[in-house]
Amino acid sequence: MRHKEHFRTAVYPTPFHPRTSQLNTLNQWHKWKDYTTADAFFDAALEYAAIRNACAVFDLSPMTKHRITGPDALPFLNRLITRDVAKIKAGRVGYCVWCDDNGRVIDDGTVFHLQQGDYRLCSQERQLDWLARSVYGFDVSIVEDTHDVAALALQGPTSCAVLKAIGCRGVERLTPFGIAYFPFAGTDLMVSRTGFTGDLGYELWIEPARALELWDALFEKGANHGIRPMGTHALEVARIEAGFIQAQVDFLPADQAIMQDRSRSPFELDLGRLVDFNKPNFNGRRALLEEQKRGSRYRLVRLDVEGNKPARSAYIYDSKRNVVGTVTSAEWSPSAKANIALASMHMPWGLPGDELWAEIYYQRELKWSRVMSRCRVVEGAFFDPPRRRATPAADF
Amino acid sequence: MTERVIVIGAGHNGLACAAYLAKAGREVLVLEAADRVGGAAITREFAPGYRVSGCAHICYQLDPGIVQELGLASLGLKTAQANLRTVALAAEGDHLVLHAGELEAGALPDRDRAALREYHSRMLRFARVLGKQHNRRPPRIGGGGRSELIGAAMLGLDIRRLGRASMREFLRIAGINIFDVLEETFDTPLLKGALAFDAVLGANLGPRSNNSVLTLLHRLSGQATGVTGGLSLPEGGMGAVSEALAAAARAGGAMIRTGSAVARITLEAGRISGVELKSGEKLAAGIVISNADPAHTLLRLLGARNLETGFVHRIRHFRSKGMAAKLHLALDGLPSFARLSAERAGARLVIAPDPGYIERAFDHAKYGECSPHPALEITIPSIHDRSLAPPGQHVLSAIVQYAPFDPRASSDSARAGLLDRTLGLLERYAPGLRRQVVASELLLPADIEREFRITGGHWHHGELALDQLLMLRPVPGAAQYAMPVHGLYLCGAGCHPGGGVMGSAGRNSARAVLAGERAA
Numbered sequence: 001m002r003h004k005e006h007f008r009t010a011v012y013p014t015p016f017h018p019r020t021s022q023l024n025t026l027n028q029w030h031k032w033k034d035y036t037t038a039d040a041f042f043d044a045a046l047e048y049a050a051i052r053n054a055c056a057v058f059d060l061s062p063m064t065k066h067r068i069t070g071p072d073a074l075p076f077l078n079r080l081i082t083r084d085v086a087k088i089k090a091g092r093v094g095y096c097v098w099c100d101d102n103g104r105v106i107d108d109g110t111v112f113h114l115q116q117g118d119y120r121l122c123s124q125e126r127q128l129d130w131l132a133r134s135v136y137g138f139d140v141s142i143v144e145d146t147h148d149v150a151a152l153a154l155q156g157p158t159s160c161a162v163l164k165a166i167g168c169r170g171v172e173r174l175t176p177f178g179i180a181y182f183p184f185a186g187t188d189l190m191v192s193r194t195g196f197t198g199d200l201g202y203e204l205w206i207e208p209a210r211a212l213e214l215w216d217a218l219f220e221k222g223a224n225h226g227i228r229p230m231g232t233h234a235l236e237v238a239r240i241e242a243g244f245i246q247a248q249v250d251f252l253p254a255d256q257a258i259m260q261d262r263s264r265s266p267f268e269l270d271l272g273r274l275v276d277f278n279k280p281n282f283n284g285r286r287a288l289l290e291e292q293k294r295g296s297r298y299r300l301v302r303l304d305v306e307g308n309k310p311a312r313s314a315y316i317y318d319s320k321r322n323v324v325g326t327v328t329s330a331e332w333s334p335s336a337k338a339n340i341a342l343a344s345m346h347m348p349w350g351l352p353g354d355e356l357w358a359e360i361y362y363q364r365e366l367k368w369s370r371v372m373s374r375c376r377v378v379e380g381a382f383f384d385p386p387r388r389r390a391t392p393a394a395d396f
Numbered sequence: 397m398t399e400r401v402i403v404i405g406a407g408h409n410g411l412a413c414a415a416y417l418a419k420a421g422r423e424v425l426v427l428e429a430a431d432r433v434g435g436a437a438i439t440r441e442f443a444p445g446y447r448v449s450g451c452a453h454i455c456y457q458l459d460p461g462i463v464q465e466l467g468l469a470s471l472g473l474k475t476a477q478a479n480l481r482t483v484a485l486a487a488e489g490d491h492l493v494l495h496a497g498e499l500e501a502g503a504l505p506d507r508d509r510a511a512l513r514e515y516h517s518r519m520l521r522f523a524r525v526l527g528k529q530h531n532r533r534p535p536r537i538g539g540g541g542r543s544e545l546i547g548a549a550m551l552g553l554d555i556r557r558l559g560r561a562s563m564r565e566f567l568r569i570a571g572i573n574i575f576d577v578l579e580e581t582f583d584t585p586l587l588k589g590a591l592a593f594d595a596v597l598g599a600n601l602g603p604r605s606n607n608s609v610l611t612l613l614h615r616l617s618g619q620a621t622g623v624t625g626g627l628s629l630p631e632g633g634m635g636a637v638s639e640a641l642a643a644a645a646r647a648g649g650a651m652i653r654t655g656s657a658v659a660r661i662t663l664e665a666g667r668i669s670g671v672e673l674k675s676g677e678k679l680a681a682g683i684v685i686s687n688a689d690p691a692h693t694l695l696r697l698l699g700a701r702n703l704e705t706g707f708v709h710r711i712r713h714f715r716s717k718g719m720a721a722k723l724h725l726a727l728d729g730l731p732s733f734a735r736l737s738a739e740r741a742g743a744r745l746v747i748a749p750d751p752g753y754i755e756r757a758f759d760h761a762k763y764g765e766c767s768p769h770p771a772l773e774i775t776i777p778s779i780h781d782r783s784l785a786p787p788g789q790h791v792l793s794a795i796v797q798y799a800p801f802d803p804r805a806s807s808d809s810a811r812a813g814l815l816d817r818t819l820g821l822l823e824r825y826a827p828g829l830r831r832q833v834v835a836s837e838l839l840l841p842a843d844i845e846r847e848f849r850i851t852g853g854h855w856h857h858g859e860l861a862l863d864q865l866l867m868l869r870p871v872p873g874a875a876q877y878a879m880p881v882h883g884l885y886l887c888g889a890g891c892h893p894g895g896g897v898m899g900s901a902g903r904n905s906a907r908a909v910l911a912g913e914r915a916a
């Protein structure tokens with residue numbers, strides 16, 4: 001943070017605030033890591049509908065961003081992160097998690113390989129402390145530049161068409177997790193084909209001084225493509241449909257857990273594919289190897305719950321009424337037409353075919369009721385349209 | 397499968413470790429950076445014809461089991477003087493001569509005499525609890541295994557066995573400061589000063605710092621567990637201990653190469669593959685045991701990038717900044733302390749007039765200055781061992797407290813200033829001493845770091861503190877000698893049971909290596 005007077009401002013407006021505040025007819029806001037963020041703009045259900053049927057813009061600026069540069073940037077990241085960062089070529093993005101020495105997940109995020117020896121690491125939580133602590137022994141510089149980069153997520157089937165309309169020529173050829181640059185308003189607009197919705201979509205990165213021009217161009221050129229602003233409520237439904245997990249919701253960051261039992265390993269979050277034991281050393285390696293031998297304590301599963309009442313925070317029972325898990329995220333999925341949930345199950349429960357029940361409490365006219373709903377373990381995302389990966393991306 | 401073992405550093409612990417492994421039939425190679433074995437247990441010539449124990453200068457903790465098992469006596473280890481008395485020096489000559497809780501000479505009120513006897517036996521009883529742990533591998537916290545639980549239970553049982561009243565007293569004082577304990581026990585300032593100094597010798601503590609009782613108990617633990625001869629001076633200086641251990645290692649078949657500084661520990665696919673010397677020579681070994689301090693071993697020889705973030709953080713914050721300087725004087729005659737016989741001058745002489753004096757000396761060092769009025773532990777080993785100085789001449793060796801690791805002044809001016817003040821202080825107690833000085837050497841902690849290759853220049857490789865002892869030494873998760881990298885072990889004073897010339901860390905580490913082989 002370069003601004004010495006930062007403490008005088010409790011909550012920052014994002015670089016897009018002049019526009020988002022105009023559009024937020026509901027005036028619904030919350031604080032996301034010291035920035036003001038819209039819950040919803042006009043109607044969360046319609047904003048969600050824009051994600052799946054047209055395109056929606058989400059102000060991503062509060063996302064914690066770090067720039068990691070220097071001759072040891074790659075070895076540094078490879079010690080930090082469980083997956084092999086060497087496999088993320090320049091111009092590519094990788095989803096990743098990082099662990100403490102006990103192999104428990106501190107946070108998940110995306111690592112952007114901008115060019116050789118130059119990376120951007122985005123995270124849900126503030127990570128500067130852990131990154132700085134990890135620097136010792138590496139010739140690397142780490143700057144938290146959250147404040148210096150304005151970012152938008154443009155998600156939905158028409159997102160590619162809108163980008164082409166604002167001048168991103170050839171963006172349709174960008175493959176998922178690819179990065180491209182386009183001249184825009186006299187600067188470089190960085191576009192990555194990434195997102196938190198499991199749909200065709202992009203994330204746009206630009207210097208804050210050009211933020212409003214980007215917003216205006218998108219909404220001007222996107223008008224005929226059904227562009228809408230979206231808040232966190234709409235995004236939440238989309239990310240659960242995509243099966244994505246979120247820190248503080250689906251797992252507790254290991255550095256915030258007081259009780260060891262509360263944190264989770266990558267295996268326990270169904271992220272074993274992000275752990276590469278071929279690397280001789282990374283944070284958590286020894287503990288994770290041990291866990292592989294000994295077995296994990298938990299399993300993250302996707303559940304299709306009977307009925308239409310979201311199973312928020314529900315206990316999961318086996319056929320004998322033993323508690324065998326807890327729901328961490330749940331929503332009604334309009335696209336899958338299903339009552340979906342992410343749940344953390346005690347081992348060995350949570351295999352497809354297990355008889356599981358969710359105990360759901362719901363309120364109608366201030367009267368609480370309870371229903372036991374049968375759950376089915378689902379493999380893969382609840383909603384996974386082919387357009388998410390199709391390259392070149394279509395216009396729709 | 398047995399593999400070649402390389403021991404980095406021929407300090408007394410490295411040599412003890414090598415001797416035990418060689419005895420067990422392992423192929424052992426010891427690599428020492430210096431031209432001679434010994435590390436900080438070494439006798440070195442600091443001026444032509446004058447030799448002195450270069451760092452540690454009194455033997456009070458050497459494990460009798462090690463002496464016996466390795467047959468050190470038959471390998472040449474002899475005592476020049478056993479049962480050293482402690483003389484609390486008074487400038488005017490009203491010294492107190494202390495030994496084993498008794499006042500042998502000098503004047504003390506009856507109350508203090510009786511209290512001294514009781515204090516001595518109480519502290520020894522408590523020190524025995526610590527001493528009993530020296531030869532055990534400390535339990536792993538949260539390890540969960542049966543042996544871990546038994547280990548933790550044994551420690552608890554040893555404390556419980558003190559009896560209800562003593563256990564309460566042990567738990568009451570183990571974490572507090574020596575100043576308060578002495579205040580509630582004694583009246584005579586000179587007595588309190590000498591006893592307080594025992595508690596802070598070599599430590600980054602003043603008498604009023606909490607934890608100073610624990611450092612005292614650690615210091616006493618050797619005597620408590622029956623180190624023969626109490627405080628003693630080996631014939632030929634502390635180097636003789638190392639020479640005997642080296643002879644034991646060689647007798648078992650170990651190779652010792654001096655002048656072979658290790659540049660780094662090498663890895664292959666995450667496992668130890670050997671070491672690379674500064675000369676560029678590569679030596680293969682499946683197991684590397686380091687007698688070097690934890691920071692040097694892990695952060696410099698192995699490298700932080702081969703370790704995990706949390707572990708590196710803990711190793712980096714292992715407190716290892718020395719606070720004690722070492723003074724060596726070559727004298728053209730025996731100094732004459734006021735009303736102290738020549739025979740008594742061969743005792744352990746302490747200059748610490750009262751606990752407040754030591755505390756004030758510490759105050760300056762806390763803020764980066766060498767003490768204007770330092771406290772001293774002095775020996776004149778040449779009185780007992782004529783081999784150390786030319787005929788008629790003497791060597792004086794003293795621990796000078798306090799001297800910070802990173803003084804605010806330049807080290808040259810800090811060193812010159814402390815030397816001058818220390819000589820001035822000695823002159824007050826032994827008039828004419830300044831004129832007897834033929835040559836002098838003062839090693840500040842930074843000099844000790846350089847000379848003996850100990851990060852921070854701390855004699856014990858790191859503070860002996862509640863949070864850095866037993867299963868917490870050097871850091872939690874690494875207190876069982878095996879490091880997080882497969883095949884790498886520590887065996888120095890930075891491990892349990894810590895510093896002082898004991899040899900226990902070396903032996904325990906050798907046992908851990910052998911146990912690791914059996915488990916593999």
